[in-house]
Amino acid sequence: MQADHHTETADEEYTLPSVEALLAGTLALMTGYAQSARECPHRPLMARKLVSNLFFLSGHPQLSVPMQTMVSNLRTRWQLEVENAADAAAAHAVPSPLWHAVPASVQ
16 A cells, blocks of 8 residues: 655645656646636746747657657747747737837937
């Protein structure tokens, strides 16, 4: 019989190998991204962090070559999402009263 490692004070504490911790964090980010509203200011940051995590997973030595390839393909798709979101944000950027006009020349 296995010992129960669950304690009431450590509901959200887990001891995972590094690859599993990175994978768990990536899945949590994907869940947060999917559940957030399109207007959420944190969505682009979550997508960028997802690309970063997927990059590190795609080269992680504890993952099999087929898994590394699949993660690399996911990273490419998320990278496109990041780039499309950046293009859309730039297209909808409206000057605010705090923006300054560009000077005609610089001294």
